[in-house]
Amino acid sequence: MNDNSHDGLDRRLDAWAAAREPAPHELEQRIAQTLASSLAPVRPLASPTRLAVVFLAIFAVCAAALTAAIGTTGIRLTSAAQLTAISAILGIAAVLFSLALANQMIPASLRVLPFSALLALASAAVIAAIALLFPWTTPRLFLEEGWPCSAMETAIALPAALLFFLLARRGALFPGSTTGATIASLAVLLALAVLQFQCMFQQAPHLLVWHLGVAAILIAAGALLGKWSQHRAS
Amino acid sequence: MxxxxxxxxxxxxxxxxxxxxxxxxxxxxxxxxxxxxxxxxxxxxxxxxxxxxxxxxxxxxxxxxxxxxxxxxxxxxxxxxxxxxxxxxxxxxxxxxxxxxxxxxxxxxTAAHTSPENPDASLGALIDTLPESQREVIVMLKVSGMTLEEVARATSSTVGAVKQKAHRAYAALRRALTGQHER
The missing domain is CATH 1.10.1740.10 (RNA polymerase sigma factor, region 2, helix turn helix motif)
Incomplete structure (x- = not known):
């Protein structure tokens, strides 16, 4: 505020700020009495980094278990470059979304990047990797081969979102579209990773429409659900 | 820390x-x-x-x-x-x-904020006219003496965005005060 301190405005603002009225004594007493009735020791929540590690560990365990259960056809059908690029992008995105969710659990956590920018960056990276590294051939049965993938993605993402929500509820989650979209994004990433390793249709149109298209719908649904819960809470 | x-x-x-x-x-x-x-x-x-x-x-x-x-x-x-x-x-x-x-x-x-006994009450009335996001930044910076980083944390924002809001609020207040003096 250095550029503002040369005129009288700063001094006037200081005087305005200093003229604070005390809170009414009876109000303070009422608040203290109300809270004292339910005063019990609480264990402080872990740091955002530790919470993010927990989310990431759950992500990794679920991804490994589901991949082992559903199959690894996709891994065999992709080249080393494709597999490395897509795994790296999904892995980095999982780290960043885990951190974003952990930060949302603790009021006044430092935000390095707004959630919308994080989502845009992650989406751009996945779309670019698929568009550049995977072949642009359209399978003959585009629709018939596509819907089972979206059904599986939804079937994985919904319980995963519920799990992440239950874990995140331990913090002070403020309901809203960002919270809903963050939880949905992490769950969708898990579903995308499992699907990527399992899917036998490794062509760009299939991946963009049936994997990423459904991911976008699920994240939007998460944001709407968050908005709705905010509406209900207020 | x-x-x-x-x-x-x-x-x-x-x-x-x-x-x-x-x-x-x-x-x-x-x-x-x-x-x-x-x-x-x-x-x-x-x-x-x-x-x-x-x-x-x-x-x-x-x-x-x-x-x-x-x-x-x-x-x-x-x-x-x-x-x-x-x-x-x-x-x-x-x-x-x-x-x-x-x-x-x-x-x-706004009666309480335009009291003639308090010369800074008119400033309070001007602060009322600021957009909500700028007003809360001014209150946090001035009333609680928080740093830009602390305000950014409290408002789920970035330091750059807080600086910008504070700068705009100062500019708007300065314009309004200049206008008052000219009248």
């Missing part, structure tokens, strides 16, 4: 004791934090009639969320982050109720 001022260190200590269910720490926190909370929550002209309810609601939220406070962090941004959501929820609720009501008359609510 910043060491903070003496007051901040005392608040951190009180918060830790509050987490350990010390009733004296709770009393002291309510005594120290309620005045700036009252000031922050009444900074919105439309919320003045219900400000005591808002302060109470905010304290209930603070109480429920007290396990999320970490002693390595400053207290006031954490308090303001919760207060901010309390205020936003109240605003949404008010908007919803107002949309269902037929507005008969707009009652001016």
């Amino acid at each position: 910043s060491e903070g001022t003496i007051e901040d260190r005392e608040l951190r200590n009180l918060m830790v004791r509050y987490q350990h269910a010390d009733p004296a720490a709770l009393d002291e926190l309510v005594r120290r934090i309620s005045p700036p909370l009252l000031r922050y929550l009444s900074a919105s002209p439309n919320a003045r009639n219900e400000v005591e309810d808002l302060v109470q609601d905010c304290w209930i939220r603070i109480h429920r969320s007290r396990h999320t406070y970490r002693s390595s962090e400053p207290v006031m941004p954490w308090i303001y982050a919760i207060a901010r959501h309390t205020r936003l929820d109240a605003y949404r609720k008010r908007r919803r109720l107002e949309s269902r009501e037929v507005l008969v008359a707009e009652v001016p609510d």
Whole structure:
């Protein structure tokens, strides 16, 4: 505020700020009495980094278990470059979304990047990797081969979102579209990773429409659900 | 982690004791934090009639969320982050109720801020005219003496965005004050 301190405005603002009225004594007493009735020791929540590690560990365990259960056809059908690029992008995105969710659990956590920018960056990276590294051939049965993938993605993402929500509820989650979209994004990433390793249709149109298209719908649904819960809470 | 001022260190200590269910720490926190909370929550002209309810609601939220406070962090941004959501929820609720009501008359609510006995009251009235996002930044910076980074934490924003809002608020206030003097 250095550029503002040369005129009288700063001094006037200081005087305005200093003229604070005390809170009414009876109000303070009422608040203290109300809270004292339910005063019990609480264990402080872990740091955002530790919470993010927990989310990431759950992500990794679920991804490994589901991949082992559903199959690894996709891994065999992709080249080393494709597999490395897509795994790296999904892995980095999982780290960043885990951190974003952990930060949302603790009021006044430092935000390095707004959630919308994080989502845009992650989406751009996945779309670019698929568009550049995977072949642009359209399978003959585009629709018939596509819907089972979206059904599986939804079937994985919904319980995963519920799990992440239950874990995140331990913090002070403020309901809203960002919270809903963050939880949905992490769950969708898990579903995308499992699907990527399992899917036998490794062509760009299939991946963009049936994997990423459904991911976008699920994240939007998460944001709407968050908005709705905010509406209900207020 | 910043060491903070003496007051901040005392608040951190009180918060830790509050987490350990010390009733004296709770009393002291309510005594120290309620005045700036009252000031922050009444900074919105439309919320003045219900400000005591808002302060109470905010304290209930603070109480429920007290396990999320970490002693390595400053207290006031954490308090303001919760207060901010309390205020936003109240605003949404008010908007919803107002949309269902037929507005008969707009009652001016600025009398207390234009008192001739207090020369800075007119500044208060000018601050009322700022957009909500700029007003809350000014209140946090000036009333609570928070740093730009602390305000960014409290408002889920970035330091750059807070700087910009503060700069715009100063520019708007300066313009308004110049206009007043010319009249």
